[in-house]
Amino acid sequence: MDKFIMRPEDELMHQPDPCENFNESVYSNGFDEKTGVGGWMRLGNRVNEGYAELSVCLYLPDGRIACQFQRPHITSNDKFDAGGLSYRVIEAFKKVSMAYEGDLLIVDNPDALRDPQSLFANGPRKPGSVSWTHEASSPIHGGEPVRDDIPTMYGRDFSRGHFNQHGRVRGRIRVGDEEWPIDGRGWRDHSWGPRYWQVIYFYRLFMGNFSNGDGFMLLKIADREGYSRRIGVLLVDGQYEEITDLDVMTDWTEARDPARVRLGVRTAKRMALIEGEILTLAPLRNRRKADGEVLVSRIAEGFTRFRWGEREGYGMTEYIERIEGDKLAGYPL
Structure with a gap:
């Protein structure tokens, strides 16, 4: 008997739990097969706390990191779209897209991320964008547990429902005047439930x-x-x-x-x-x-x-x- 259930509607938004720390999030990563250029993006809606967790982290060819981390205000859990980062289901279980448009912090030395307050106050920034589509190359793995006694991937106090999938990733990264194509592979997940x-x-x-x-x-x-x-x-x-x-x-x-x-x-x-x-x-x-x-x-x-x-x-x-x-x-x- 399967321990988890996945329905096409689970690709979309879920009704928030009454707990303060309800979180619904999507994550995707992708890397070009020839150059290795790529990165990851995540958007987590914490609607009961009034904000989303926005993360964009791009790994550039010379070892630099271009990134952005914000907590944009949200009032509902009806979509993934906040702070310039958005996510769209094109075909359930088959194809999704994720895109960001906005400023990026340029980190020459990753150790600067150990002092984020100074980095955000003084770090150089450039306008940037990243967009890609994730087309499935595997089945869906995971879902929502069919019984209360079934352990979830991270534990029931950290995302009650969770699924992930490998796929082909195609798109483009732009940082300032520089651009890189992304034609490779990646991984994505979607989770919902309480999370700290x-x-x-x-x-x-x-x-x-x-x-x-x-x-x-x-x-x-x-x-x-x-x-x-x-x-x-x-x-x-x-x-x-x-x-x-x-x-x-x-x-x-x-x-x-x-x-x-x-x-x-x-x-x-x-x-x-x-x-x-x-x-x-x-x-x-x-x-x-x-x-x-x-x-x-x-x-x-x-x-x-x-x-x-x-x-x-x-x-x-x-x-x-x-x-x-x-x-x-x-x-x-």
């Missing part, structure tokens, strides 16, 4: 695509008690294989950022060793006030080149964890 980033104690998420059409989405997520779950899929010949085991080994920099990863993966059909080199890391953070204290999470977004045997491609490495004092919850695992 600080609910996650730590996780490691890997999303990759290869030029032959294969790919993967792999997640290791742990709670404060030390219990971890390993979730994900390998995409082989257009079909998903659920993983049965996942090992994650990380090489770290002196700044405690991930630099390289080695992933040991097992499905019912095969074993795989996938290696990743993080080419450019965006060291981001999220802060939230709760009960008189400020809770902080590290969100490290790494543009990554992956290898699986003779396959080579691009994608993202995402490390999220609570920061408590000087301690990173998942480091050095």
Whole structure:
């Protein structure tokens, strides 16, 4: 029996829960197969809190990052369109588009993102745009659980419903007078339900695509008690294989950022060793006030080149964890 259900209407907007932190979000990434230029965009509607979370992060050929992070005001959850970032379903489960038009911060040294207040106050900006279409190259993975006892991907207190999909991505990035075509592959997701980033104690998420059409989405997520779950899929010949085991080994920099990863993966059909080199890391953070204290999470977004045997491609490495004092919850695992 299937544990999750997906209906065509789940591609669209959902009725907000009464909880304050209801969030409905869409995310997509895409990278050109020849140049590796690309990035990711996310828009999360927090209608009960009156704003959306807007994130655009583009990785340029010379190591620069062009990005924008805002909290534009919203009053309803009837569409994904805020602050210059929009998302449209062209055909359910088959084709979507995402586009941004507006200013972009130009980050020559990604370490500047560790001091966002100074960067936003003094960082150089250029007008920019990015638009692409995501055309499915895989089935939908996930959905809404059919029973209350079924664990969701991130846990029921972090997105009750969630689905994701690999696909072909075609579009264009413009930053100032420079332009780059995007003709490659990517990954997208859509989630809805309660969400605070600080609910996650730590996780490691890997999303990759290869030029032959294969790919993967792999997640290791742990709670404060030390219990971890390993979730994900390998995409082989257009079909998903659920993983049965996942090992994650990380090489770290002196700044405690991930630099390289080695992933040991097992499905019912095969074993795989996938290696990743993080080419450019965006060291981001999220802060939230709760009960008189400020809770902080590290969100490290790494543009990554992956290898699986003779396959080579691009994608993202995402490390999220609570920061408590000087301690990173998942480091050095």
